[in-house]
Amino acid sequence: MMLKKEVVKTQSGELEKNGEYRQMLVQAIYACAVKFPEVASTVVHPLMDFLGDTNVASALDVAVFVREIIETNPKLRVSIIMRLLDTFYQIRNSRVCTHSLWIIGEYCLSLSEVESGIETIKQCLGELPFYTASEEKEAQDATKNSQVVSSTTVSSRRPVILADGTYATQSAALETAMSAPVLVQGSLASVGNLRSLILSGDFFLETVVACTLTKLVLRLEEIQPSKAEVNKATTQALLIMVSMLQLGQSSVLPHPIDNDSRDRIVLCIRLLCHKGEEVRKIWLESCRQSFVKMLADKQLLETEETKAKAQILSAQPDDLIDFYHLKSRKGMSQLELEDAVQDDLKRATGEFTKDKDDANKLNRILQLTGFSDPVYAEAYVTVNHYDIVLDVTVINRTKETLQNLCLELATMGDLKLVERPQNYTLAPESSKQIKANIKVSSTETGVIFGNIVYEASSNVLDRSVIVLNDIHIDIMDYISPASCADVSFRTMWAEFEWENKVAVNTVIQDEKEFLNHVVKATNMKCLTPPSALEGECGVLAANLYAKSVFGEDALVNVSVEKQADGKLSGYIRIRSKTQGIALSLGDKITLKQKGGV
Incomplete structure (x- = not known):
């Protein structure tokens, strides 16, 4: 209740960072409601008012929360569906719309709910068609007159990752696509939310609308005794899908519909024209079963993490201190x-x-000089989060006394040598331990190089120099596997500027084996649940995540496909906020992805 009151306070607009604070509150309420389902009924309805929030992250958290609560609390399904249908027109974000449409398609079970769901989608889409012939001609003329502006707009779009690991292109801003004269009724303010988003060129949302209408029509056929009403709803759904296909192939939008979205909508049209029991079972039952299994895997993973944390031994405040x-x-x-x-x-x-x-x-232990050099040196490297300690053993292999022997080191990358080098005197065939401290400021593969300079007793005026082998600091010493929510992963993926794209080049021929090999080589955690990786379809897409000791995030998406000859092809994409992580992880994957290395 206290968190609920705080959420209400964020609507006043007095706080500076209302959006971020509201997102944290929603996440906290989400955790409480999942752990104690009996309190979900008191918070789920007030939170649904934030589905249309301008803060996309908090609105998306609410949508994910509602999706899980409606499955785990059957008693709340009817009230949640009715509230969602009443507030759906307020949602202005594409991703929140897709989550809400999926909920409508899966949990509208009664006749009144199915009919209300279809009617809500129709109202939010507006009148058909989405454009007229005269408007298409005007759009073509406007496109020719503003090619420079259009090219700038297209370049500003950022590729985003979809749920299946593939890429889609989202508009950088809604008003960019709205610059073309494609409105049919009234001004922009009077246009439905789905219509506005579809007219902006969001084809992925079109596929979700088509799938939701397909599920609702298939379910309507089961519970509606009137055949005429079923045929009417089927015809309206087909008209909507065909209109979306025509819109995607017209010139009123800044870019044409992609092949994946077009094939998905065509599949929905074919299903409604040729309905069958097997298809009905897949669309109305299998989707829900997959979601239930995903929730079960998520709960199992959280349970295992809790047990793992509980097994970590820690000293109690009243334990005896053992002074050896x-x-x-x-x-x-x-x-x-x-x-x-x-x-x-x-x-x-x-x-x-x-x-x-x-x-x-x-x-x-790393060998720094050759065995035939007058001075032999080797180093033991200790990486301790924010600093690196080099314990260098220097051995005089000659019969002369070496004077003014100095270990000169230099660094490349975000490494900084702390101490200045000192001069030493080494007796014949004696050794010396020299320590050097190096500070680390970021997660980047750094290089330490240098040389040993000395003067022999037989020729003091001539200084000898021995070049040392380079010491490469591995990024794997700084990153560790970590977990994050799917929403957070996608948000960071959209925000991070640096991306490194590595082509798959491996002798491994099994997709899952290759994924496990990449996970082991990069010391990252696979966020994609095991249930989503089951089956043998020849295609695999998974998300990996790790966090550095400096709090930096490392994101990886693995997308591979088995070719006809049995080899794997595809790409591994790394994204991070800093260039160092993206480049270092890319180099590591390039070296390690071949199975035999």
């Missing part, structure tokens, strides 16, 4: 006492490590 050096030595044998003293000395000098740590350390 203050342990009593009484009752220990002479041998045990000597071992304990040796362990203490090793810990004091930093030489005490467990066997596992020793193995990990060996894997992270």
